[in-house]
Amino acid sequence: MNKPTQGRLTAADFDQDLLDLYDYYAHGKISKREFLDRAGKWAVGGLTAAAILGTLSPNYALAQQVAEDDDDIIGEDITYPSPDGTGDITAYIVRPANIDPAHPPAAVLVVHENRGLNPYIRDVVRRLAKAGFIAMGPDGLSSLGGYPGTDDEGRDMQRTLDQDALLNDFFAGFEYLQALEGTNGKIGATGFCYGGGVVNKLAVAYPEMAAGVPFYGAPPTAEQVAAIQAPLRIQLAALDQRINAMWPAYQEALEKNDKRYVADIYPGVNHGFHNDTTPRYDAEMAKLAETRMIAWFRTYLAG
Incomplete structure (x- = not known):
């Protein structure tokens, strides 16, 4: 140190x-x-x-960029069914406060890391709502009582879950947004670490997904890439050896299948650089990545 x-x-x-x-x-x-x-x-x-x-x-005293009572947004915790997953799922859904019924917003699913719906991810949900989207972050630990308050406990809890059932919980969240009234019908997804991998899996499973922005997540297999239709803006950290080792094969498959994507590799930063609660956070690169994410969604989720 x-x-x-x-x-x-x-x-x-x-x-x-x-x-x-x-x-x-x-x-x-x-x-x-x-x-x-x-x-x-x-x-x-x-x-x-x-x-x-x-x-x-993580130090969650550092996490909040958008307050829960921000006048521009309205948030609530809801529950949706996940019949092929772990059961009923609690999720944090946040809407823009002033929605024009003639021009309803798109919806974005936000998928957490490998530790449940912690305060950082809840704040990302609010940021997307403040940017004009209906955003929802499911808690993959719902069947175990929800995010326990610390990431160490959350990580241990998430590891105990059936991983296929957990993935189906997020698939069910995507389908919940598809059926949600008051959107323009276009659904995007973003996620971080474990959640970035889920975004890649969503793109494979739901060709109708309108756009995806995975942050340093595990890629699908090369064979699965052919099913992807969503334009992807893939966010990678240059110092993230673990995830970056998988990138060349993913990029080759994207190119081979003529997929729409942009890969942003941020110099000098580590895995988790967007998370503003740890020393790995890089304010400049995180802001740039978030600006690109929002611009990507505004381009591909417009009504």
Whole structure:
């Protein structure tokens, strides 16, 4: 761990090997014990490995960019059925406050990371509503009581679920938006980490999906790419070795099948750079990525 910069910690305050080690832990590739054991080499000057983990973990006091009571939006928690998934799913749906019935908005499904519907993802839902969309973020942990309040617990809980059933919960969320009254009938999807992979799977399963913006998510198989019809704006972090190792084959399949896509690879940033609650957050690149996401949806989800 390097000497902290002024203000909140950023990726520049950590050795890249430590950031990569945290990425393995955050995605269940190593246990907490193994992370703490291996992070010990950076525990100097009275700093403990546990303290290092604490500084790298989300701090949701930093998460809110759009307040729940923002005058431009109206949000509520709803429940929808997922008969092929884990049961009834709780979701956070947010609408623009002033909708012109003659020009209804499109809808966007927002898929969380591998830890449930945490405050960061709820804020992303609000940001999209403030940008003019009806946005909905399902909680994949609904069958277990919902997001538990910490990402460590949420990650452990999500890992216990039947992964096919969990995926069907998000498919059911997409279908809920398809049937929702008051939209223009066009549905897009964005997601982060695990959720980025779900967006890719949605594009395969629903050729009618109007647009997708997956953030650093696992790709579909090369054979599945042929089914994709949605234009995709794929967001990748240049330092994300784990996901980027899968990108060449995905890109080749997209090109081979003549799919509409743009891939943005952000220099000098790590997996999770859009998440504003951890030191991996990069404000400049996150803002650029979000601007591109909203522009993509405005282009392809217009009525």
